[in-house]
Amino acid sequence: MAAYLVATVVGVLLFEPSERLFERVDTAVLRWFASWRTNLLTDFMETIALLTSRWVIRILRWTTIATLLVVRRWRHLVVFVGALIVEGGVTYLLTLAIHRPRPLDVITLGAWQGFSMPSRGLAALAVTLVGMTYSLIPHGRHRDAAKWAIGGILGGVCIARVYLGVDHPTDALFGAVLGVTIGLTAFRWFTPNDVFPVTYRRGKAAHLDVGGRRGEAIVAAVGEQLGFDVLDVHPVGLAGSGGSTPLRLRVREAGSDQDQVLFAKLYAKSHVRADRWYKLGRTILYGKLEDETPFQTVRRFVEYEDHMLRLLVDLDLPVPRPCGIVEITPEREYMIVMEFFDGAVEIGEAEIDDGVIDQGLELVREMWDAGLAHRDIKPANLMVLDGQLKLIDVFFVQVRPSPWRQAVDLANMMMVLGLRSDAQRVYEHALRYFTPDEIAEAFSATRGVASPTQLRSMMKEDGRDLVAEFRALAPGREPMKIQRWSFRRVLLTLGVLTAALISIALIVSNWAVFA
Amino acid sequence: MKCRAILLSIALACGGTACSTAEESQPVCSRHEASILVLEAQSVPSATYLPCIAELPIGWQFGGSQIRDDGTTLWLDHDRAGFHAVEVVLAPRCDVAAAVQVPPAPDEVGMQTYQQPESLDPFVGTRSLLFPGGCIEYRYRFSEGSASALVIEADRALSSVPRTAVVARVRRDLDLSLCGAGATKCAG
Numbered sequence: 016m017a018a019y020l021v022a023t024v025v026g027v028l029l030f031e032p033s034e035r036l037f038e039r040v041d042t043a044v045l046r047w048f049a050s051w052r053t054n055l056l057t058d059f060m061e062t063i064a065l066l067t068s069r070w071v072i073r074i075l076r077w078t079t080i081a082t083l084l085v086v087r088r089w090r091h092l093v094v095f096v097g098a099l100i101v102e103g104g105v106t107y108l109l110t111l112a113i114h115r116p117r118p119l120d121v122i123t124l125g126a127w128q129g130f131s132m133p134s135r136g137l138a139a140l141a142v143t144l145v146g147m148t149y150s151l152i153p154h155g156r157h158r159d160a161a162k163w164a165i166g167g168i169l170g171g172v173c174i175a176r177v178y179l180g181v182d183h184p185t186d187a188l189f190g191a192v193l194g195v196t197i198g199l200t201a202f203r204w205f206t207p208n209d210v211f212p213v214t215y216r217r218g219k220a221a222h223l224d225v226g227g228r229r230g231e232a233i234v235a236a237v238g239e240q241l242g243f244d245v246l247d248v249h250p251v252g253l254a255g256s257g258g259s260t261p262l263r264l265r266v267r268e269a270g271s272d273q274d275q276v277l278f279a280k281l282y283a284k285s286h287v288r289a290d291r292w293y294k295l296g297r298t299i300l301y302g303k304l305e306d307e308t309p310f311q312t313v314r315r316f317v318e319y320e321d322h323m324l325r326l327l328v329d330l331d332l333p334v335p336r337p338c339g340i341v342e343i344t345p346e347r348e349y350m351i352v353m354e355f356f357d358g359a360v361e362i363g364e365a366e367i368d369d370g371v372i373d374q375g376l377e378l379v380r381e382m383w384d385a386g387l388a389h390r391d392i393k394p395a396n397l398m399v400l401d402g403q404l405k406l407i408d409v410f411f412v413q414v415r416p417s418p419w420r421q422a423v424d425l426a427n428m429m430m431v432l433g434l435r436s437d438a439q440r441v442y443e444h445a446l447r448y449f450t451p452d453e454i455a456e457a458f459s460a461t462r463g464v465a466s467p468t469q470l471r472s473m474m475k476e477d478g479r480d481l482v483a484e485f486r487a488l489a490p491g492r493e494p495m496k497i498q499r500w501s502f503r504r505v506l507l508t509l510g511v512l513t514a515a516l517i518s519i520a521l522i523v524s525n526w527a528v529f530a
Numbered sequence: 531m532k533c534r535a536i537l538l539s540i541a542l543a544c545g546g547t548a549c550s551t552a553e554e555s556q557p558v559c560s561r562h563e564a565s566i567l568v569l570e571a572q573s574v575p576s577a578t579y580l581p582c583i584a585e586l587p588i589g590w591q592f593g594g595s596q597i598r599d600d601g602t603t604l605w606l607d608h609d610r611a612g613f614h615a616v617e618v619v620l621a622p623r624c625d626v627a628a629a630v631q632v633p634p635a636p637d638e639v640g641m642q643t644y645q646q647p648e649s650l651d652p653f654v655g656t657r658s659l660l661f662p663g664g665c666i667e668y669r670y671r672f673s674e675g676s677a678s679a680l681v682i683e684a685d686r687a688l689s690s691v692p693r694t695a696v697v698a699r700v701r702r703d704l705d706l707s708l709c710g711a712g713a714t715k716c717a718g
Contacts, residue, residue, distance in 0.1 A: 034704075035703075035704060038704050038706060042706055045717070046717045049717040049718035050717065052718050111555060114555070114565040114566070115565065116565050116568040116569045116572060117569065117572045119568075119700060119704065119706040119707060119708055119709070120706045120707045120709070120716055120717060121709070121716055121717045121718045122709055122716050122717070122718040123572065123599065123709070124718070125599070126598070126599050127598065127599045128596075128597070128598045128599070129569075129596075129597055129598075130565065130569060180718060
């Protein structure tokens with residue numbers, strides 16, 4: 016950043032009044048390089064300078080964009096494209112502001128376009144290489160090596176362009192510093208490695224890396240704030256979790272020699288943003304079916320979940336006992352810690368007997384009676400421990416939900432239970448807790464978005480049409496409409512479409528100019 | 531801190547642009563020291579004349595330029611004749627096989643002048659000026675409904691300067707050689 020500021024100040028403010036000095040020094044260097052010109056060396060330098068040709072830079076940029084699309088690293092993709100556009104615009108404006116012609120006193124041998132300071136070719140190459148490094152190479156040894164390689168490449172290209180008389184030495188230096196700084200600033204600011212690490216392991220964007228500095232911070236914070244010595248931290252149940260990073264902590268209470276295992280969910284600002292987009296998406300696709308008000312801070316996230324856990328514990332429902340909230344980084348990362356059901360098996364892999372079926376249905380009945388809806392009933396959130404059903408992940412629990420929402424909870428629970436048994440058996444048990452009309456209403460309300468993704472995919476894998484089987488068992492009822500149209504939904508949809516079109520147009524038009 | 535630094539540098543860049551581009555981005559014939567004329571000269575080092583703007587009549591605007599190592603293109607916009615109504619191209623050579631030679635205008639003495647009209651309404655045609663080491667082409671592409679007489683205004687707006695004048699100015703201001711026609715030998 017300091018180098019960028021110095022370069023900008025020198026370039027913009029000092030160049031014009033000191034033009035003669037700049038020209039003299041630069042020309043002396045250019046003459047010295049020109050004195051070494053031979054056919055062989057010129058061919059070699061022309062080959063190196065090809066790195067700043069439009070086609071080479073285009074290939075590098077499009078390859079990076081294609082790779083980021085394939086690995087679905089959207090944030091890095093947006094930052095990469097943004098950095099290219101900003102670099103193109105700033106460099107172009109600076110060349111007009113400084114309006115420096117190409118080198119004098121030496122014969123120019125290579126291709127060029129427009130004014131020379133800062134070197135547009137070098138700035139374009141520098142921002143591209145930095146962007147590739149920060150968006151494609153994981154943090155660590157390889158990225159460090161890539162940074163040195165970038166330094167070497169840019170140094171070599173600077174020398175080649177000065178040798179060929181295409182750029183003055185100060186043009187080349189200014190262009191390289193400008194490109195590197197824009198790239199570095201963009202990636203360090205918008206994709207800090209701790210929050211958006213570049214990894215190639217399979218997993219969801221929601222899952223944060225809990226090694227390194229974050230891992231150390233978790234251990235220290237749990238010790239200071241909850242009084243536990245953390246012996247180890249491991250991600251757990253990642254497959255069924257999409258909105259946080261679930262962790263298994265092995266801890267020891269101060270003064271005790273007994274280990275215990277706790278469950279924790281790590282939340283970061285990225286989860287708040289993801290929640291906002293998720294709710295926006297739902298509003299556009301289905302209208303205001305239920306409360307789609309997004310959370311504003313990570314602190315609110317964990318406060319809400321902690322509150323819901325305590326509420327359900329008060330109602331004697333089989334949920335984990337909360338242990339408290341841990342602040343990892345103020346306003347950025349928080350962790351909610353609770354009881355871990357050690358030895359529990361996800362219901363999708365457990366043996367289901369009549370007792371478990373009854374517990375599942377009774378659980379929904381009790382939540383109905385307490386005026387609650389879980390809103391995320393799926394196999395990953397139902398565990399079986401010694402024949403006892405446990406309910407986890409209460410983040411979506413809603414107090415005083417709509418009857419539709421409660422009906423959907425019932426249908427989802429029946430489908431989860433049906434996956435491990437059969438529709439007839441579950442329906443018969445359900446009649447002990449619900450009337451046929453209530454069951455009919457549940458299945459008339461449930462389709463598509465109403466069921467969690469994991470449940471839908473497990474039903475697809477299973478092959479049986481459980482919804483149809485349950486509907487056939489229950490009294491006939493017309494399917495309930497789940498589309499809610501409102502002025503706000505139309506406006507929101509148009510707004511998002513317009514913003515998307517403007518963004519695409521901006522990228523395409525700028526790409527044509529600067530790529 | 532980072533935010534302020536970025537804003538400061540953008541402001542510097544934009545501020546600098548605002549105060550200097552208006553003058554420097556137009557190749558005004560009377561300003562031999564203008565960087566854009568030097569850049570034009572560098573784009574075709576053999577050319578002994580360089581296109582420039584003499585005086586823009588009302589309604590005409592300098593549209594922009596694209597200057598590269600293989601030539602220069604400038605263009606003028608007009609409120610009725612449209613964007614890119616006239617394109618001015620400086621190149622090492624021009625194809626005048628299909629054009630007709632005409633007598634040169636007073637400011638074109640020493641050049642061979644060719645015209646190739648293609649349409650009168652709207653006016654479309656090319657005027658080529660050939661001189662040692664290069665040529666200048668004026669390409670007229672007026673919009674539908676604009677008067678053909680505007681070509682007279684366009685011709686009044688455009689002119690050329692001898693490269694030697696720009697070479698001499700660079701020598702005087704910077705004591706350096708603008709390589710190419712009319713200059714002393716350059717390094718390399």
